[in-house]
Amino acid sequence: MEQINNISNVQMDDSKTVVEIKNLRKSFGKQEVLKDVTLQLYKGENLVVLGKSGSGKSVLIKCIVRLLDPDYGSIKVLGDDVSFIKRNELSKLRMKIGFLFQSGALYDSMTVKENLEFPLRRIKKKMTQKLMDEKIAEVLENVGLLDALHKMPSQLSGGMRKRISLARTIIVDPQIMLYDEPTTGLDPVTSDEISLLINQVQKKYKTSSIIITHDIECARATADRLVMLHEGEVYKDGNIGDYENSDDPFIKSFFKG
């Protein structure tokens, strides 16, 4: 507990909070997925979110970009309350946020190159074709898939799709990154590379990130702080040491091995 308090004290400064979630509640019909979630993401921090399958982790980050509307509570992103801003302001805010979908969500009807160009054309409107091509080559190199440039998504393996989709997310240099299970379904070597890439993105562009993962190796490699969701609430908030030394059987079951 002491360590948690220390972290909080150092980073409680309001100007350093990029995402602030207060008392978030979200249900689908009778199913209450998030009951009361209060959570901050501080500037420059990698925050790992842990939780069982179906605990509402994806729902949580979808609420942040307002793909889902919360039932109750407030979400402030870079100072703006996402529930109350106008559509064009929301659109501007979304330009600053990168979202890696759990399923990848590559556009099936477009080649890898067109997939990567899509956000560039819409977010960095003034970019020349030459600069775009350079940027595309750079991110593809980062995910180790330069030769996939002209392939269709259907020709890629699951892991390759995930990496292309990661490339598409980081291509616009977002200030906030939301990664939904970036390493699930990848082999250990590639997983390590992705973890490394997440850290590089954090250092190079000073991004603040929320990383949802089940992969403890990835969590160890990337996390500055970890939050565990359980039964619709924040179950534990702390750094990796707190979790590994915890006596709580539920947390232990996550970290065994």
Added chain:
Amino acid sequence: MKTKLPVVKIVPKIRDATIKISEKTIVKTEQANEFLVGVADFFLFLARTIRETFSRNFEFKEFLRQCHQIGFKSLPLISITGAIMGLVLTIQTRPILDGFGAVSLLPSMVAISLVREIGPVITALICAGKVGSGIGAELGSMKVTEQIDAMEVSSTNPMRFLVVTRVLAATLMIPILVLYADAMGIMGSWLGVNIKGEVSFVLFISQAFSVFELIDFLPAVVKTFFFGAVIGLVGSYKGYTAGRGTESVGVAANSAVVLASLLVIIVDMIAVQITDMLI
């Protein structure tokens, strides 16, 4: 005690029956409610589509791609069905006209039925199958695999990018396909006439259009724009509002075809009524 027995027996029966009826009523009410919500939803979707159509930033490239997809790629199917339509109609009509000794009217009779009714409706129904299900399945799978969400977080309005382009492309392409099908049908009809006795193509065409007036043509063309809009809109609506899970894609495609076909027939009925009143 004995006299009371029948009442004692009957009361629970009545109670059970009442419960059953009220349960059924609740289910029916829920179904009716769902239906009404669906209808309201559809009109909201229509309103949103219209609003987005007249906003700035029209997605021209995607619109052209959809015109190619909906128009050009349907040509082979429409060619074959159009020609067969004309051929069959001619072969079927000939004996009837023969009975009245009016075979010379055959070309114009076939041309009028083709252009006024059979061409537009059959082509629209075929397109409801091909185009409607195509749009429904494509948007449905984009919805299920979060591609529509991904577009939204890339600051792209998916209604504008996906729906407006498809609805407009269908509205524009279906009339062209119908005209093309009419032409193919008339060719097919010429073939049918030529099965028994030679008629030159020029003579056939002049016979076919001898009694033809603008009033045969214009309402038929106008209604095809509505057919196109209906097909594009229903396909988009069913795809865009698909549920979660892969089976929703099939459901979206299927219900798009069913609803689009039904609406095409209904629009046709309304169009015929209006034309009838105006003339």
